[in-house]
Amino acid sequence: MEKIWAERALLPDGWAENVCVTVDRGRIAAVEAGVTGGAAVPLLLPALANLHSHAFQRAMAGLSEARGPEPRDTFWTWRQIMYRFLDHLTPDDVESIAALVQMEMLEAGYATNVEFHYLHHRPGGGHYDNIAEMAERIAAAAARSGIGLTLLPVHYQFGGVDRRALAPGQNRFGTTPEEFLRLVEGAETALSALPADAGIGIAPHSLRAVSPEGLAECVALRPGRPLHMHLAEQVPEIEEISAAYGRRPVEWLLDNHSPDRRWTLIHLTHMTEDETRRLAATGAVAGLCPITESSLGDGIFNGTIWTQAGGRYGFGSDSNIRISLVEELRTLEYSQRLRDRGRAILATPERSTGRVLYQAGLDGGATAAGRETGAIAPGLWADLVAIDRANPVLAGRRGDQMLDSLVFAGHDGLVRDVWAAGRHVVQGGRHMDHDRIIADYLATIARLQDRM
Template identity: 45%
Template sequence: MSTLYFAETALTDDGWVTDVLISVSSKGIIESLIPINKIIPTSKINGEVVRLEGTLLPGIANLHSHAFQRAFAGFSESAGQANDSFWSWRKIMYQFVEKLTPEQVYVIARQLYIEMLKGGYTSVAEFHYLHHSASGKHYDDPAEMSHQVINAAFDVGIDITHLPVYYRHAGFNHKPASDAQKRFTHTADDYYQLIHKLFKYYKQDQRIQIGIAPHSLRAVSSKDICGAIETLDNYNTKAPIHIHIAEQLAEVDDCIAHTGQRPVQHLYDNFDVNKRWCLIHATHINEQETWEIAQSGAVAGLCLTTEANLGDGIFPASFYLQEKGKFGIGSDSHITVSALEELRLLEYGQRLVHQQRAILCDEAVPSVGRTLYQGALEGGAQAVGRKTGKIAVGYLADWIILDGNNPSLFSKSKDQLIDSMIFACNANPIKDVFVSGKQVITSGNHALENESLLAFRKVLKEIVD
């Protein structure tokens, strides 16, 4: 049975519309969008229609998440050693990982996914690399850890694109994985089995999409990546492929030393990189590589707050957007979990580098907020491989509703609302959230909120004490 919604203002695929009736099927797909004033007066809308109070925007896909890292956020912000960097952060993170049980991972992921919904994300691509027990032994069901994060997403009501990570080596030339990495690694056959199992378990479930994530060029060889893609293609030749590409200068140098090429060059020379690919942290890329990514139609997966937190570097967003490159955003390490904060930092990074204002926009769409929001909707949807990111017929009813009582939104309309919610809000302006037609956040709250908070507090205590 369909549900009818009425929205006074909505950002649809045709732009801003007012007084629109939206029909959503029982499967959560938008069936029709009809300007209501053309049918009956607004005053005649009765109880059969669900009235949505506030401006409606499509929800954004979070294209990069390592769920378990949420519990670690904030524990590594004091100077532990000289030259504190991504690599020293990773060392502390590995120590943290050693302790986590499947049950704890579920609790952390559930808390995180509630935060994501509140932060404006309606789906998530989980780049999942914590596969095995603390000793490195496989669980009885090798997909045990995958089930934990997937069930957390199902319970919370966020759509998930699950990307089991393929990790074999600590570095180029098959450098053996360290003890700290033993929870992440697979042989080729074991990894293929994991893909088979995940498709067997979840193929029929519309809440989930399965793709793959070769961890990085240093962790798997080109041959490994080919084998993984062939296995994935048995099930879905359009399924997403995500990879960490050039987060750190050290890994760029390492790639040049071992292959003679920079990472993006190496990837593009060895694979048909197209729209199913998402390049996470394309941070250190030259002009040719930037152009090549834009031309290929792949999505650049930008994780601005994590990249800032880890001191990674700044993505050349200005040139990339001029070349019509696709991008999306991810909260990655979850140092913060807010789509709006990611987008704000994307523009601010460019302003600081170029010493100018209003950079990521053009004459056609002069609003920076609208340009960035629209870009992240499209790129995010492509990266998670779901029909989301648009309020349009045939798309999932994934949307957020803005809080009209937020003072930063007073007297703002249309694109100014998006500019203000990204750049000017002190408090979260997102009031309600719907995923696949189901309301999951109501007036800023989630139904599992209290239960989740109690469990998360307990897990943190267990880990830290």
């Protein structure tokens, strides 16, 4: 049993001073305000879940910024670079890269990694002896980093909605329905070696890559666990789905399924106003990745209408080109400001912009992770982040102003401590295994360069 003392903390009913949080076996056992005791952290917040990550892509950050042979560089030209890059990755590489990504998430203030895991097979598509070999490596990285893990094995059947064969760069992803079931079972076995807060989810990749029958099978698999899918990210994707199914992707999903709180739909960049309102009303989470969406030129999420309709959302780092919790929140709000030419777009009369963004991320992230977290309250996992208020960014700030300053003026280094299900994995701003994880990653990159 551990006690965490905080000078100020964000509790479910608002800000409190002199708070003691008692942690027992990874969960919050008690929360008391107005008491003093041991050495206190300056500011204690619930920690967010990072709801969408492709860990291996962290190692290709910076490799796709030169102009290619096409007249216009887009998501689709970036994807070809990614396909060429991943063909060099071994299981050892993936484990090392995932450990770095998870460490960087923790040092940024996330407590949970929701890993949308689709790199399954050998280069060329041949299976490893254990079909869940790569899933085991993600779990092994989590055992080392101490992060909370929700692992989402990805079902990827086809190279397009016309059911064409997988392209050479996609062969490492491919699964038949039977193979996908074995993959999920193998991933569950890998997770059984982790602490009790680790969990499984199901991820049909997209309407382009999974047939309607395959999607229905995914929905029926592991009911009650999170289900994630890319949806409406790119205009050519919308055009392809519309031509094949006679409906835009969001329309087709709403007409053929009943998305609810179990569902997290990634990006949702291109929706009509009617689609936005209808989907928001279902309770499904919009999985937003503003840094990656900016990097890839996806477009701007329809955040104003989504939130007006009561829509829920959370944040992920997707390509992991930059892992920064505060920048994800900031980039979402700034994208709305640029489009609508206003300020404090997502704020409400009762709550400031930073408070709205942070609490939305808590709610959406917890739901997307299928994890009992998202608040400093008894019974929930002790996913907590302590912020350094001695930094000039937070000087003199109180209440919601602290979150506003954190989100809109914050930077790397403000996170002081992080607990993931009670595991005190970041102390004094550094991960407990920071140096060795960095050394392993650097050695991995050196080996990769020799092979590329």
